[in-house]
Amino acid sequence: MAEATQLAGAPSAGAPVGADAPPDSAQVGLWRAAWRAIRSSWAGRLSLLALIVVVGSSLAAPLWANHVAHTGPFSNHLSDQIRLHGQLTDVVSFDGVPIGPTFQGRFFLGADGNGRDIMVRLLYGGRNSLQISLVATILTLGLGTLLGLVAGFFRGWVDSVISRFLDIVQSTPIILLGIALGVATALGGVNLGIVKFAGDSLMIPALIIGFIQMVYVARPIRGIVLGLRERPFVEAARSQGATSARIIRREILPNLGTSLLVLAPIIFAQTVSYEAALSFLGAGVQAPNASWGKIISEGLDVLISAPHLTVIPGAVLAVTVLSLNLLGDVVREAIDPRGTVLAAQKDER
């Protein structure tokens, strides 16, 4: 708890943080503080519940598909008919308008233009969206922390090179950069030497979003590290002959826990939004995979006659992002009440 308190009260970027704090053994305290805040706040409880419902139902997608809807996420039913209110009804009418919500097992939330069950695709789409967002968030936090840490700790030319690189990334409109990367990688995939991803792999949008977002973590982390490296406990370690690697590992890195915990839900919410935006624009999740953004885009042409195609995934997306943001606020208020991490992020922007 001591560490959490000190970091929470740490000044903004560039100023000393975590002075005289024992740098380890603090993480348990942070998590406990966050959990306590969530439990004690209605916003925390509500948002956590919403997220549990979204994540849980997405994980249960195969159960719904196999045992309730009896169809898969890619199965077309263009010429099929179902019995609705005692009458046989086309899943997709001859003029291309799909059936709306039936609120029964098959086509519970209606069908899309290919006669695919929207409920099934929504659930599978949720899995894809959340999986991409999780990987992208981990990547964002990992890459951002690495770059911010190296830049802030070593300063000098290393800092200059990294900062200019971040400037370049940040100066490019993020969605346009995402589209450019998405289109470029859709055909040939991504070959990272040891790992290769096909053009339709879910990992590609995750990599793209992770890359374009890292700047929003790297900059505040750099600012915080610039402050930390001047603190007495770091000076003490240095005077005892500790190497840079050891100082980073033992003294600096553990002190970034609060910052990362504050940033994580915000970044996660952003990645969910970016994934939806890129998929909506055709540069994210590739066919036949579903994602919330993709389902919304597929429904645009029949917005009036089949509004369920856009409204339902849009609502799920909104609830997810809102819940993540609310949860992030609750966590931040608990472990960073003065908003220093966000202030650092804002300053660096």
Added chain:
Amino acid sequence: MTTTRITAALAALSATAVLAAGCGGSDEPDTSSKGGDGASAQVGGTFTGVYTSFPDYIDPALSYTQEGWMTLWPAYTGLLTYKHAEGAEGAKLVPGLAEALPEISDDGLTYKLKLRSGLKYSDGSPVKASDFEHTIKRVLNLESGGSAFYLSIEGAEKYVKAGKADGDITGITADDATGEITIKLAEKDGQFSYYLAMDFAGLVKGDTAFDNLTAKPPIGVGPFVISNVKSNRSVTLTKNVNFTALPEVPEAKADSITIEVQKNQRRQAQDIINNAIDFMTDPPTPDQIREVKTKAADRYKEEVTNSQYYFFLNERVAPFDNEKVRQAVGFAVDERALARIFGGLLAPSCNFLPPGMIGYQKVEPCPWGEPGTADLEKAKALIKEAGAEGKSVTVWGNDEDPSTPVVEYLADTLNKIGLKAKPRIVDGSVYFSTIGNQKTEAQTGFANWFQDFPSPANFMFLVDGKSIQSTNNQNFGNVDDPDINAKIADAKANPDIEAVKDEWAAADKALIEKAYVIPYGNRKLTKITSDKVAFDAFLWHPVYNQDLASLGGK
């Protein structure tokens, strides 16, 4: 017209299913602007239409999109043109500025035409025979997308290589005094008369600059003059006061037509329902069609175009090198299911040639059952028989409507019959070059074609073994059947399509029976107008879509 361009432009070119025999037209000027049912329009009035995209160029030498061709046709008449009529009549070649159809030598290499006397450009200056060579030089010199059509003229390639705008195309000779024009071809091309009727060959004055003149379009001959161009915003056509009706080219009905760009198709349909605009060229969005049909039923019509939507099956790559697997795809595909993806704007078909094309003879019975029936059990049995169960298949498509849902449908269908298929969607701008590269080894996928000119040759080259290339290949399935190749070669060499229509039909039938391609339908486009327009008199032309010269009030 290339598939890429046309896909982007939702190309034009429609025809009704009615085939009419015979050719030729009256020698009397046609000034009635009568529709198929004899309806007529009032002379005069101003009208406003909308395009979703601005034409690529407002210059006949360069334009290669539906919007461009539709705009330019009434302002730039060529030596030959098409009858201003609907259906098969409109697909007939007729003399435009020439007195008659060309006199073709026995060896098919020399075309002789004679310019009508007394013709005037829109600025009042006389039309000269030598202007034809200048017109073709502009097409070649500006490296137009249409230049390939004229490279068969003797000396054309040399002219291009020399790079001198004022050079000579030795194969074209013209006598301004007599109006005689002689064109010599380096190699026989039975389709050359059609090239003379394309917008590229719409005559322009002999002093027209060798530049893209979109901002200030060239002077031409036709019912209209392009009087005002606001780049990417609007184009205005004004009645040409120096134009007198020709036997096959009527005078304009309207005093002026302004066509504006309205990107939002939903807005376009609303405007036309509310009579705020007079016509639109792209169809309404699928969920607006019901509304249009309800609120404007008397001014809405669907027209089948001379187009083909089909799945290519690469016979050089497993598993489609096996005829049984190809047949299985034929049995599995449900054309009526696919029509729903097109919002009903697709006419299911079993033929490769569209029904409005000379040479179309319905393949009956269709080897895979009537269009709209699928036999998955039979398809599964064929896959099993071919030993192709579980074979991986990549189904290629692009991100432009309606390719993606069509490809998703095919992938799902292939999975249902025992293959292991997944879609591969790439950017529309690189799609056709990607699948047209032999290194890609594209197994199957989405393909479509809209006619450049109303000849079966313009479709059958897509399945001609002679057209296979290592890159930019448009014979995506590498169809190379000696029997079909021979039929195409024989028919193509004859400029009289009527005389060889049975050969075209035989090639079409063989193509389907051997399941080299799986056609599933012909695109429908829509004609919608305001209450003000004489709907029936506003012609739906099989080559140019909406015939602006016939647009007039009730």
